[in-house]
Amino acid sequence: MLGSGSRGNAILVDGSAGSVLIDAGFGVRTLAKRFDAAQRNPGDVGALLLTHEHVDHACGAAAACDRWSWPVHASAATLAAVNVQASGAPGIVAVLSPQGATSVCGFTVDHFPLPHDATDCRAFVLTDEGSGARVGIVLDAGHVPNGLAGFLERLDLLVLESNHDVEMLANGPYPWPLKQRVGGGEGHLSNEAAAGLAAAVSHRGLRSVVLAHLSETNNTPELAMSTARSALRKAGWKRDSVMAALQRLPLSPVQADGSVGRPASTQLALGL
Ligand SMILES: [Zn+2]
Numbered sequence: 537m538l539g540s541g542s543r544g545n546a547i548l549v550d551g552s553a554g555s556v557l558i559d560a561g562f563g564v565r566t567l568a569k570r571f572d573a574a575q576r577n578p579g580d581v582g583a584l585l586l587t588h589e590h591v592d593h594a595c596g597a598a599a600a601c602d603r604w605s606w607p608v609h610a611s612a613a614t615l616a617a618v619n620v621q622a623s624g625a626p627g628i629v630a631v632l633s634p635q636g637a638t639s640v641c642g643f644t645v646d647h648f649p650l651p652h653d654a655t656d657c658r659a660f661v662l663t664d665e666g667s668g669a670r671v672g673i674v675l676d677a678g679h680v681p682n683g684l685a686g687f688l689e690r691l692d693l694l695v696l697e698s699n700h701d702v703e704m705l706a707n708g709p710y711p712w713p714l715k716q717r718v719g720g721g722e723g724h725l726s727n728e729a730a731a732g733l734a735a736a737v738s739h740r741g742l743r744s745v746v747l748a749h750l751s752e753t754n755n756t757p758e759l760a761m762s763t764a765r766s767a768l769r770k771a772g773w774k775r776d777s778v779m780a781a782l783q784r785l786p787l788s789p790v791q792a793d794g795s796v797g798r799p800a801s802t803q804l805a806l807g808l
C-alpha cells in the first residue's frame with residue numbers, strides 16, 4: 537500500500553513473474569517519492585491497472601505511463617474517461633475483457649463492477665499464476681452489491697475500502713450534499729458495510745485484511761479495524777491480521793501468508 541485515501545491511492549502487488557500497480561492517484565513526483573520510501577523502483581512495475589477515473593485513483597496515470605512506460609489496463613469506459621491515450625504513447629493501453637479474465641504480468645486479473653459515481657468502477661481479484669495466491673482489491677463502492685462476496689472467494693489477502701464511521705459522518709463537518717454523496721449508495725463503504733463483506737468472504741485460507749481509503753475526517757484507523765475485527769471474529773475467523781493503510785506513508789508489505797515485512801523471496805506482496 538503506497539498510500540490510500542481520498543487524496544490518492546496506489547497499491548503495488550508483487551507476484552512470481554512480475555509486479556503491477558493498482559491505481560496511480562498521486563502525481564509523478566509524489567509517486568516517485570512513495571516508491572523511494574518503499575525502497576522500490578517504478579521500473580519494476582510491469583503494468584498499471586486502474587479501478588476508475590477519479591483523480592484520487594488516476595491523476596498520475598498518463599504522466600506516470602509516459603515516464604516509466606507502463607502499459608495501462610482498465611475497462612473501456614474508464615480508459616475513455618481517463619484519456620491515457622492523450623499521453624502520446626501509442627500501444628500502451630489495453631482494455632480489460634468485459635467478460636472473463638485477462639492475463640497481466642503473470643497474474644490472472646478478474647474484475648467486477650462496483651456501485652460508485654464513476655463511469656465504470658471495478659473491483660479486482662489478482663491470482664498469481666505461479667503460486668495460485670489470490671488478492672482481492674475493493675476500493676470505492678457505495679454499497680456491497682449482489683455477487684461481490686462470491687467474486688471474492690478463496691482469497692489469501694483482501695484489500696477493502698473502509699471509508700467512514702456512519703455516526704462520525706453524520707455528526708461531522710462535511711456539508712449536507714457531501715454527506716449524502718459519501719454515505720449514499722454510489723459513494724463510499726462504511727466501516728460496518730466493509731466489516732460485513734470481510735466477514736462474508738472470510739475462510740480459513742484468508743490470511744490478512746487491509747482496510748483502505750479511510751476518511752481522515754470521518755473515521756479513525758482504530759475504529760475501522762475494531763469494527764472489522766469484531767465482525768470477522770463473529771464469523772469464526774481465527775486470525776487477527778487486520779490493518780489499515782495510511783494516506784501519507786507506505787505500509788510495510790503484507791505477504792501472501794499474512795506475515796508483514798520485506799519479502800524473503802519473490803512472493804505475492806502488497807506495497808512495502
Ligand atoms: Zn477514491
Ligand SMILES: [Zn+2]
Nearest residue numbers: 590652654676
Ligand atoms: Zn472514486
